[in-house]
Amino acid sequence: MQTNDVANDLGARLDRIEALLGKMSAQTDRLDRGQALIGEAWDEAMPIGREVMGVAIEKMSEAESRGWLRLGRGLATAADVVAAETPEAELAELGPRLVRLLQATDALTQPEVLDVLVAVAAQLRSPEALQPLGAMDLMRAMREEDVQRGIAVVVELLRGLGQAGRQLSEQAPPRPAAGRPLERPVRPPRPVVSAPSAAAPEPAAPGSDPNAVVLFEGLRFRADGTLLEPERWTPELAAKLAPGVGVATLTDRHWTVVDFARAEYAAHQATPNIRRIGAASGVSIKELYQLFPTAPARAVARVAGLPKPVGCV
Numbered sequence: 001m002q003t004n005d006v007a008n009d010l011g012a013r014l015d016r017i018e019a020l021l022g023k024m025s026a027q028t029d030r031l032d033r034g035q036a037l038i039g040e041a042w043d044e045a046m047p048i049g050r051e052v053m054g055v056a057i058e059k060m061s062e063a064e065s066r067g068w069l070r071l072g073r074g075l076a077t078a079a080d081v082v083a084a085e086t087p088e089a090e091l092a093e094l095g096p097r098l099v100r101l102l103q104a105t106d107a108l109t110q111p112e113v114l115d116v117l118v119a120v121a122a123q124l125r126s127p128e129a130l131q132p133l134g135a136m137d138l139m140r141a142m143r144e145e146d147v148q149r150g151i152a153v154v155v156e157l158l159r160g161l162g163q164a165g166r167q168l169s170e171q172a173p174p175r176p177a178a179g180r181p182l183e184r185p186v187r188p189p190r191p192v193v194s195a196p197s198a199a200a201p202e203p204a205a206p207g208s209d210p211n212a213v214v215l216f217e218g219l220r221f222r223a224d225g226t227l228l229e230p231e232r233w234t235p236e237l238a239a240k241l242a243p244g245v246g247v248a249t250l251t252d253r254h255w256t257v258v259d260f261a262r263a264e265y266a267a268h269q270a271t272p273n274i275r276r277i278g279a280a281s282g283v284s285i286k287e288l289y290q291l292f293p294t295a296p297a298r299a300v301a302r303v304a305g306l307p308k309p310v311g312c313v
Helices: 002-065 068-085 088-108 111-125 135-142 145-171 235-245 252-268 274-280 285-291 296-303
Strands: 213-216 219-222
Touching: 002 068, 135 145, 235 296, 252 274, 252 285, 252 296, 274 285, 274 296, 285 296
Parallel strands: none
Antiparallel strands: 213 219
């Protein structure tokens, strides 16, 4: 009986092995068929892929030759700068602003608007072709319908500009409160020569720490001559600082510039640059170079006890 049981068990196992081998053979056949199908698909796809790659390379070459890729790289660089320099809150508003800009561009580039702009530009390029108008000519021109319509357009434009200006002024943040009133002596004080131990601060030497503190007249200066406490400035201090920038005596014209610079700083918390001084102080840029021969804007800031203007080194 035991021999028969062993024989039966071996026979059952052989049957199972044979069944498994049959399944493996079927799966191998299916795998072979799948690989064959993949090969056929690959053979069919290769010509299409080569054609697609050829078209893509041709388009890329055309884009490069026409400058599209350079334009794309430039726009990407500009986008990086905008993203890096623009606060996140303003970036969120950038989309609507661009839409408004495109709307304005579309309105300004309509054919009829461009025709008007071209006509105006033509008149500006050849003003000698126009006849001068006297008072009577102007009165007669005012009766023309086209002139009246033109005046109406200008009036509406001015009205819109006025409304926009009022809205902007209402939305603008309040200016910082002015510092203490600036006093100017009736007569400029005579410069006082300091003792050698209290020499006026000189510009920082190359390689030195620009933030190092220098004491002069009991006040703290940076190594580049910037007064760290502008509110402690006095006219007498200005007279002592002036020789350090090549000005032996502060005249009325010097004081005009110094007073203007301090008033600008009190109003805007920013030291005026040379263009601002030349445009609004009553002292021309040419005269500024005569009054303060070495780096006028920086020299004015030092004498006035103010931080250096933005952009000065």
